[in-house]
Structures are given as structure tokens and as C-alpha cells.
Amino acid sequence: MKKCSKCGVLKPLDDFYKMAEMKDGHRNDCKVCNLAAKAARHRANPEPARERARRWQQENPERVAALRAKYVADGRRQAQNRRSHLKRKYGITPEQYDEMLAAQGGGCAICGRPPRDDIALHVDHDHETGAIRGITCFRCNNALGDLDDDPKLLARAAQYLEGHVEANDPDVQRAEARIRLRIRALSAR
16 A cells, blocks of 8 residues: 555555656556646647657658558548547537437438448438438438428429329338328428
């Protein structure tokens, strides 16, 4: 047991970094206090640490390349890109995206199509206000955009389709039902 010189708390020796020059072989400040002091120094003047990192990268280009390749290969780069995109563009986290997707049944809010392994569903949002409406597949998201997010135009498109389809085709009836539901949802706003 040893008392930390910074916080004054009595702690086991494992809570202190080793230091051969010290009488007991451990630093006088505990790991928590040592890290807090290091973080405060970095916040006050981050340039020395950045310069050390730049110098190391210049001196070790092969290790930098290997680390970057590993970062890409194990999927962490793709996950970070997704996290950054969702936060920057929509102000949400991947966890919030996943919750929204689960709340609408795990698929596109319009057609119900589930996401593919290689293509995520899109965050549908109002381009004027930025308000998120739901998660849609590429096709449905583009269709909304192509029709200027206009419920009246969507209703006219549905009427057009209804006038030019065979009434007994079950696929058509399902598509019409989905379109009518989406039109009602858009008109309710």
C-alpha cells in the first residue's frame, strides 16, 4: 500500500506506475492522478505531443502504412466513417440509427426492404428543416426526392398508377397499398 502524493488516497502498489529510481520502485502519484496531470498538460499545450507523433510517423513510414492497412482491413475505418457521416450530416449516432431502423421493423419505411450487407439504408430527412423522417432504401429515397417530397405529386403518381394497372395482380395491389399508406403518412404532416 502507498499513499498518492497528489490525491492523498492510500492505494495498492498496482495503482502506481513503476519507477526504478524510487525507493519502493513506484512513482509517488497514482496512475489516475498521473494520467489526469498528463491530460491537463496536453490540453494546455498539445503541440509537443503532435510534433512527437509527426516525427515518429516520418521516421517509421512502413509501420504507419501497416497500421493504416490494419485499420482498414479490420473494419474500424469503415465504422468510423459511418459514425462521422451520421453525426456530421444528421446529428445522430449509429446506435440512434439502429434504434430508428428497429422501430420501423428493420427495413425501409416505405417498401419494407431490409438493408443489404454492402449498402445501408438512407436517412430520409426534410431538406428545408433538416428533420429526420425515417430510414428508407435508395430507391424509395430517390423517388421521394425526384417528386420533390410533394404529397400532392405523390398522390397524382399513385392515381396515375392505379389507372394503368391490372386490378387482379396481387403484386400491384401490395404496391398500391404501400403507396397509399405512404401518401397518407406524408399528407398527415
